Amino acid sequence: MIVAEQKSFDEISKMVESFDKVLILGCNECVTVCLAGGEKEVGVLATSLRLLRKQGDRPITTLEETVTRQCEWEYLDQIEKLAEEADCIISMACGVGVQYVAERFPDKWVIPALDTKCAGGSVKHGQWEERCGMCGECILHKTGGICPVARCSKRILNGPCGGSQNGKCEVKDVDCIWDQIYKRMMALGRMDQLLEIEPEKNWSKARDGGPRKLVREDVMIG
């Protein structure tokens, strides 16, 4: 899933300073699961903004809604009326959702309430970690199902680097993922596979090649 984190309240409140009626829009998918932008967070942000603004001479009206997915037109169609009523929309979705909202409601000012962090998952309640760097050409079958692109600090494809110490990465306080790749490959009896040198990756398939676009003509109708 996409992992995101709420911006500081101070930052959000400054972005809505000049608005009097805002629609706070949550998303029921990834950001609900990572506790950043679901129905509950919508409620807390709305109440917080009202509490803050009530203390000044410019109270704020909040409209609250959470849609199934902000990254799909059909769910945004459902909030057309609400969007019309508001001066601006605070999207509590990932960057994709925010952009869908902006595109769907071209005359509305849209504000992101979250910082979108990575494609990852929850490793325990309250902790999320990056797992995939969306490189466009997966090599997990060569690395025992552990991704060096997203999880090695240097993105090394033939690791580990010389800085790997006692299973820890030299760059930051994370496990050296190449250490884990080796341990797993060893356990699976596939060490020979690691002896093969992995050639340079075709990064043009990743973001480096520009924005990506996928087309499936076989499912397109009319």
Place this chain on the structure above:
Amino acid sequence: MNEFQPKIVAFCCYFCAYSAADLAGSMRLQYPPTVRMIEQPCSGRIDIQLILQAFEDGADGVYVAGCLEGDCHFLKGNFRAKLRVGQAKKVLDDVGIGGERVEMYNLSGSMGPRFAEVAHEMHERIKNLGPSPLNKTAASAPLPAAAGSE
């Protein structure tokens, strides 16, 4: 001069604080009438939104009272409550109301005197802090007979 009488909401777990309040009553212990209790099945029922809502609806202070740590009937409810109160403190600081207006307490059903003590403690704390920023304008404006003004 009209003295400031805070409005304090106490979210009390049924198994401890709520029974302790009963006991305090039977023991005829006095505690400030500024504390209004809301019964909860467990302190773990508390949610940051409930705390914020209490302030929005006019509370000057809020506290959550749960069982002693390790004694929650739902095992970890009071630990969850503690974390949520911590989170509420942060949000209240962020919005300018002040995190010191919310607190978490732990007691058992047999601690009637402690219940009264907690109520006094919170009453004093909020009295010293004065009305919540949201109630300030309301409190200082429409009391015609009050001597002196700000």
